[in-house]
Amino acid sequence: MKSTRLCLACGNAFVPLRHVPHQRYCSSKACQRARRRDWQNNRLRNDSDYRDNQARAQAKWRAGHSGYWREYRAAHPAYRERNRSMQRLRNAQRSVRPIAKMDVISLPRSLDSGFYLLSHADDAGVAKMNAWTVHIAVLSAPTAPPT
Ligand SMILES: [Zn+2]
Structure with missing residues (x-):
């Protein structure tokens, strides 16, 4: 057997x-x-020799295919969109403001989909420093009532 x-x-x-x-x-x-x-x-x-060889081969490949990632992004919109979202998120985190802007309260300015910083606000409208980064996707907006 x-x-x-x-x-x-x-x-x-x-x-x-x-x-x-x-x-x-x-x-x-x-x-x-x-x-x-x-x-x-x-x-x-x-x-480590094998590792170095692989790294060199990959660097050489990248040098000879410099348009590869540009074309990849063009052909993969979801990948591109995710990158953009992450960049917007990083940008939003960079510009944290402790004071809430007044126009947050005086809507009905239109609200766009995007990344927002969400924080507790006290009676004076002063936002506390701790903030959540949230993504808001606007699904529908209020419409003006018929006159
Ligand atoms: Zn097997």
Whole structure:
């Protein structure tokens, strides 16, 4: 009877190939990919020469494909939109103002979707320093009543 062992990736039992006595992954495509990935991660962790070579190769690739990320962003609007949102969030956090602006109270100025700083305000309208950053998506706006 042939001895079986359990694949390190999928956990299924498999019979090692005769010419690969120490086989630890089954022969499925996904598990062989996992084997190579594990091998590479292991090398990156333990082999500084390999790490340097990889870093150099990636830098060289980037130098030869300088338009890659620009094209990637153009082709992936969701990725681009997320980047923009995160940048707006960082911008909002940079310009924290402790005093609430009066026009917050004197709506009905239109409220735009976007990132806002939300904080407790006391009776004098002075916002306390602690503020939450919140994202408000305007789904509908009040309309003027019919006259
Ligand atoms: Zn497997």
